[in-house]
Amino acid sequence: MRDIADEWRDINWVTGVSVRPQEKPNKVVINLDADYYPREVRRVSVEFEVLANGNFFVTYRERWERKADDYRCRWDRHPNDHNDDDHFHEPPECETTVDRDDFPKYPFQMTELMLRFVEQRRGTAFEDSNLD
Amino acid sequence: MVEKSHGESVSSPVEDYRAKMENRSALERVSMLVPNLTEETPVAEIADDADVSKETARKYLHHFENWNVLVRTGTNPDVFVRNESYFDWLRIDSLRQEQSVDELQETLSELAAEDERFAEELGADSPASASMLEEGYENAGESAEKVRRWQSVRDRMDDVVAALRDKLDLGSSAPGSETSEERLRISE
Numbered sequence: 001m002r003d004i005a006d007e008w009r010d011i012n013w014v015t016g017v018s019v020r021p022q023e024k025p026n027k028v029v030i031n032l033d034a035d036y037y038p039r040e041v042r043r044v045s046v047e048f049e050v051l052a053n054g055n056f057f058v059t060y061r062e063r064w065e066r067k068a069d070d071y072r073c074r075w076d077r078h079p080n081d082h083n084d085d086d087h088f089h090e091p092p093e094c095e096t097t098v099d100r101d102d103f104p105k106y107p108f109q110m111t112e113l114m115l116r117f118v119e120q121r122r123g124t125a126f127e128d129s130n131l132d
Numbered sequence: 133m134v135e136k137s138h139g140e141s142v143s144s145p146v147e148d149y150r151a152k153m154e155n156r157s158a159l160e161r162v163s164m165l166v167p168n169l170t171e172e173t174p175v176a177e178i179a180d181d182a183d184v185s186k187e188t189a190r191k192y193l194h195h196f197e198n199w200n201v202l203v204r205t206g207t208n209p210d211v212f213v214r215n216e217s218y219f220d221w222l223r224i225d226s227l228r229q230e231q232s233v234d235e236l237q238e239t240l241s242e243l244a245a246e247d248e249r250f251a252e253e254l255g256a257d258s259p260a261s262a263s264m265l266e267e268g269y270e271n272a273g274e275s276a277e278k279v280r281r282w283q284s285v286r287d288r289m290d291d292v293v294a295a296l297r298d299k300l301d302l303g304s305s306a307p308g309s310e311t312s313e314e315r316l317r318i319s320e
Binding site: 003007010011012013014025026051053054055078079105106107108111112115116118119 | 143144145146148149150152153164165167168170181239242243276277280281284285288
């Protein structure tokens with residue numbers, strides 16, 4: 001967990017990293033700078049949960065001015081009946097899942113994949129915002 | 133300076149991260165992998181994953197072995213796996229250092245409440261006896277995920293209890309009835 005926290009510290013856009021915060025004792029919570037997002041986005045965060053056996057859950061979350069616009073998705077690795085171990089819960093509500101085979105071997109290596117996603121998503125967030 | 137509200141002129145976190153990665157020393161690269169060696173892994177594979185030479189990897193891995201962080205389970209080729217009892221101790225010790233007795237007690241009651249919620253929701257006494265099919269086949273995946281999360285709440289409770297024992301000087305006898313191996317099996 002600490003290694004994951006260290007990965008994210010000092011990266012551009014990251015405003016805070018907390019390991020096992022009181023309200024989420026199983027997680028590392030990383031806050032991103034919402035100033036880089038459309039005005040309506042109030043809070044952006046990435047949460048890591050890693051289990052002892054190497055399974056993990058990584059959630060990306062945007063809180064928008066209107067709750068209906070909230071956006072989240074999740075990368076999971078755990079044994080599963082409906083699809084592969086590695087899968088992705090699609091935005092905006094994590095309702096559907098797709099199998100993925102491009103996950104890295106170790107949880108801390110998810111950082112680069114996440115950051116690439118964040119950059120892309122930021123572009124779409126501006127498009128979403130312009131639709132209103 | 134960086135213009136925040138406009139699209140193109142923002143410095144990229146991905147590039148930032150890559151630069152940070154490239155500046156990493158060989159020791160850092162190997163150290164990052166060490167806690168992830170939950171399975172027996174040959175030195176060549178570790179060297180490959182850490183992007184260092186085999187000789188360098190072997191040198192640092194032996195240091196970690198000397199400090200009981202890793203166990204060597206094979207030679208020629210050398211095979212390493214993390215020492216679970218060291219990591220058990222590490223988790224408990226960090227709790228002990230980070231939280232006061234009051235805070236530990238508070239953490240414990242929060243976890244106990246969460247534990248109770250899982251028990252109720254899954255209609256079972258323990259994660260091991262919870263049925264994955266309680267909510268039908270379509271929801272089996274989701275139930276399994278809940279069971280795993282429940283198990284991780286239980287594991288965390290064991291750690292907190294052990295840290296409390298240490299702090300209250302009750303001696304550090306085994307916190308739970310399950311060995312870490314059993315725990316791992318349940319959570320798989």
